[in-house]
Amino acid sequence: MELRQxxxxxxxxxxxxxxxxxxxxxxxxxxxxxxxxxxxxxxPFQEAEREYNQYExxxxxxxxxxxxxxxxxxxxxxxxxxxxxxxxxxxxEQALKRQEEELQRFLAQIxxxxxxxxxxxxxxLLTPLLKRVNEVISRVAKGEGYDFVLNAASVVYFNEExxxxxxxxxxxxxxxxxxxxxNAGPGPIR
Numbered sequence: 001m002e003l004r005q006x007x008x009x010x011x012x013x014x015x016x017x018x019x020x021x022x023x024x025x026x027x028x029x030x031x032x033x034x035x036x037x038x039x040x041x042x043x044p045f046q047e048a049e050r051e052y053n054q055y056e057x058x059x060x061x062x063x064x065x066x067x068x069x070x071x072x073x074x075x076x077x078x079x080x081x082x083x084x085x086x087x088x089x090x091x092x093e094q095a096l097k098r099q100e101e102e103l104q105r106f107l108a109q110i111x112x113x114x115x116x117x118x119x120x121x122x123x124x125l126l127t128p129l130l131k132r133v134n135e136v137i138s139r140v141a142k143g144e145g146y147d148f149v150l151n152a153a154s155v156v157y158f159n160e161e162x163x164x165x166x167x168x169x170x171x172x173x174x175x176x177x178x179x180x181x182x183n184a185g186p187g188p189i190r
Contacts, residue, residue, distance in 0.1 A: 048125040
């Protein structure tokens with residue numbers, strides 16, 4: 001009997017907590033935004049992507065050049081190794097091995113997900129943009145009186161009425177235009 005009473009008391013307590021939590025949540029004003037739409041429609045993201053792709057292309061060219069040099073040296077070595085004395089052949093093999101290791105180090109410097117050149121470039125380009133987007137989302141949410149703003153990618157269903165994406169884009173573009181006017185300096189004298 002005592003176990004049954006504990007269970008009933010626990011169940012009642014749990015239900016009371018759920019009622020209070022659902023009441024509080026029902027009073028909260030919730031909106032969402034679509035980060036993919038912001039990424040594709042906000043011009044600075046497109047510019048950052050272009051700059052990143054250009055940088056990646058330059059690194060790919062450099063990598064391809066190093067690979068071609070190594071391949072050329074390997075081919076030359078394979079054709080001529082029968083003519084080398086033992087010492088010379090070992091020296092050439094070691095030189096090829098060092099060049100291969102150098103190529104692998106360069107590749108790691110580019111592709112390391114935390115400290116690689118590409119990751120650092122992406123971070124350099126995106127950090128200020130994401131900061132600006134988050135600031136604008138906060139400003140719009142506060143202005144509209146929302147308590148929570150969710151990422152649309154993690155929401156199963158939402159009513160478009162609560163979509164802040166367009167408002168956020170409008171504010172971002174206003175800020176961008178205001179910044180462009182400030183950077184342009186005074187207009188022509190009339």
